[in-house]
Amino acid sequence: MATNAITTFFNQTQDTSLATPRINRFTLFFLFIIILGLGCGVASFIIGHEKVYNYTRDVPWGLLISTYAFWAITSTGLCIYAAISHIFGGTKMAVVSNRMVWMSIICILGAFATIGVEIASPHRMLIYNIISPNPTSNIWWMGTLYGLAVGCMIVEFFGIVTGLARIAVILGTIGAVAEVLANSCLSGVFATLPSRPYWYGGQLPIYFLTAAFLSGASAIILFNQLAYKIRGQEMPQSVKDALKSAGKAMTLVLILYSVATFWRLIMYFVGGSELGRIAADALISGPLSVPFWVFEVCIGLIIPLILILLSRLQNTGMMAIAGLLILVGQFVARYNLVAGGLLVPGTLGWDNAPTYFNYVPSFFEFAVVMGSLGLVCFGFLVGERVFGKTFTQKEHH
Amino acid sequence: MDITTLEKEKNEGIETLPSEERRKFLKMGLTVTGVFLGGTVLSLTSVKKALCGNTDSVIPADGQYPYPKHYGMVMRQNHCIDCEQCLDACRDTNHVPAEHDAWRTTIQERITTVDGTEKREFRPILCNHCNRPPCVRVCPTKATYKDQETGIVVMDYKKCIGCKTCMAACPYNARYFSHDRYAIDKCNFCLDTRLAKGEKETACAAACPADVRVFGDIKDSTSEIYRLLHEPDNKIWVIRPECGALPNVFYMNA
Structure with a gap:
């Protein structure tokens, strides 16, 4: 009886046009990537973090923290646009907002998977985050708020697929507020550390929120383009209009983000802390110069802007490529931010410390990153297959 | 007179403006400039004298000790000869593993050249047990905290989730991940x-x-550390004061 009810329910949401061997192969491939990648992360607990991750006393964070930040920021962006569409209605993006909610959940799960294998004792976190909370800790607030956000979004998504619009709107609103606050606390983790002048300051929280709006808009365009690509269908005009709206948001925030990046770096060269200047130098001409100039600036900012201009916000395929490149740039930008703050020795001048510490991510770190990417791709395909009809609805709740 | 009436008026031009009006306008401009300039000059005046005497403002003033005992350390930096006996004693006493990255205290070295002569300096470092410890603030589970009796920054190992935020937050690189614990x-x-x-x-x-390291209760006016900190001729400094952590490890040359 219950099985019948579930079957009937999924018959209303699933998209059988995606039940093809090709899509199944891709889904299994990404599942395989998850098992391999996150399996490496899980194995790190058995082998020992110190043996498989290239973290040291001098550089305690690296690629995994930046990857976590990337997925968390993208999730926030998707959640905000979905909430704006759901709450205020009327925006052209509303027709794709259900897909945004789903992908926001998937992205935050990608973030959790990454940080889950990065911290040394996640089991202690589950206990002591609850019985010994520290209200002055940004990490505590960040974890709690992201946990709250994902809980709300899962209930919201349940409301969406079951037609409980009221629950969806209320939980969606709470979830979005929690995501924005969590994003702010995530930036606060870095921004409130005076010992790291490259991170310290009030600009970083705005920078992170801007990054969320940028990554979110890029992800909307990319995932929707992919959703119709894998179906081999022509995109309906309503979805095209939605992507044009997202494209406008993406272009505007891309410019704002570029301005913020420019001034953020210039500030270090006009005075202030020497450690901040040296860190900024790492990006301009030091060990992070290739990730910065090639990936963050050219691939992540300039080429997407050119593509957007060429597409005139009409060619959704070209906009999707721009979105993909922005996401690549954002991923590298998070790495540059994390590494930039840590590569500079705090006791520079003493102990013959090098100008920059040496940190290159290990195979296991890259494997976990691939695992998190596999999780997001797998989540995307499963979402389209199981909830496809919910995503492609023409009206919003 | 409102703006619509004003708009209808004919522009008289500035040629007809009486010189008395011009002088009044100039005076007003000079007054405004003078007030701002005066304020700026005043704000540049040093107030350091009010905060500290012969020593430095890095030393807590009497009556500003929130703990029953307030432990700290003075390093007579130029006495250090880098014999590393302190490091060995610390490892033996506190079971610090003999690994490259694992230490609770170490000695840093710096070579400077003065008038063509190489000068070698040593600087012992350890946790500064700050009054405003960044590590304590950032810890999500209160696994590190200020001991309420002594002001010492301690660890409750079982609560540590290994997020390493305290390591990133510490201005003194005083923390490491212990694989044993x-x-x-x-x-x-x-x-x-x-x-x-x-x-x-x-x-x-x-x-x-x-006799480089002088440990004691900086609240106790009879202690050696108190005497060193409050001796008018002693120049006392701390590492990275700009971080605002208010460290309790002080440095001087004796």
Whole structure:
């Protein structure tokens, strides 16, 4: 009886046009990537973090923290646009907002998977985050708020697929507020550390929120383009209009983000802390110069802007490529931010410390990153297959 | 007269403006400029004298000790000869593993050239047990905290989730991940290994043959550390004061 009810329910949401061997192969491939990648992360607990991750006393964070930040920021962006569409209605993006909610959940799960294998004792976190909370800790607030956000979004998504619009709107609103606050606390983790002048300051929280709006808009365009690509269908005009709206948001925030990046770096060269200047130098001409100039600036900012201009916000395929490149740039930008703050020795001048510490991510770190990417791709395909009809609805709740 | 009436008026031009009006306008401009300029000059005036005398404002003033005992350390930096006996004593006493990255205290070295002559300096460092400790603020589970009796920054290993935020936050690189304890480890002024057993000094201070490290209660006016900190001729400094952590490890040359 219950099985019948579930079957009937999924018959209303699933998209059988995606039940093809090709899509199944891709889904299994990404599942395989998850098992391999996150399996490496899980194995790190058995082998020992110190043996498989290239973290040291001098550089305690690296690629995994930046990857976590990337997925968390993208999730926030998707959640905000979905909430704006759901709450205020009327925006052209509303027709794709259900897909945004789903992908926001998937992205935050990608973030959790990454940080889950990065911290040394996640089991202690589950206990002591609850019985010994520290209200002055940004990490505590960040974890709690992201946990709250994902809980709300899962209930919201349940409301969406079951037609409980009221629950969806209320939980969606709470979830979005929690995501924005969590994003702010995530930036606060870095921004409130005076010992790291490259991170310290009030600009970083705005920078992170801007990054969320940028990554979110890029992800909307990319995932929707992919959703119709894998179906081999022509995109309906309503979805095209939605992507044009997202494209406008993406272009505007891309410019704002570029301005913020420019001034953020210039500030270090006009005075202030020497450690901040040296860190900024790492990006301009030091060990992070290739990730910065090639990936963050050219691939992540300039080429997407050119593509957007060429597409005139009409060619959704070209906009999707721009979105993909922005996401690549954002991923590298998070790495540059994390590494930039840590590569500079705090006791520079003493102990013959090098100008920059040496940190290159290990195979296991890259494997976990691939695992998190596999999780997001797998989540995307499963979402389209199981909830496809919910995503492609023409009206919003 | 409102704006619509004004708009209808004919523009008289500035040629007809009486010189008295021009002078009034100029005076007003000069007054405004003078007020701002005066304020700026005043704001540039040093107020350092009011905060500190011969020593430095890095030393807490009397009456500003929030703990019953307030332990700190003075390093007579130029006495250090890098014999590393303090490091060995610390490892033995506190079971610090003999790994490259694992230390609770170490000695840093700097070579400077003055008039063509190479000068070698040594600087012992350890946890500064700050009054405003960044590590304590950022810890999500209160696994690191200020001991309410002594002001010492201590670890509760079982609560440490290994997020390493305290390592990123510490201005002094005083923390490391201990694989033995599977938690962050750091100097605790030998609170559990010596002070709790009635010893008056830390292992590193007791082992130092050059009397570099002077450990004690900076609240106690009869202590050696109090005397060193408040001796008018002693120039006292701390490492990275710009971080605002208010460290309790002080440096001087004696």
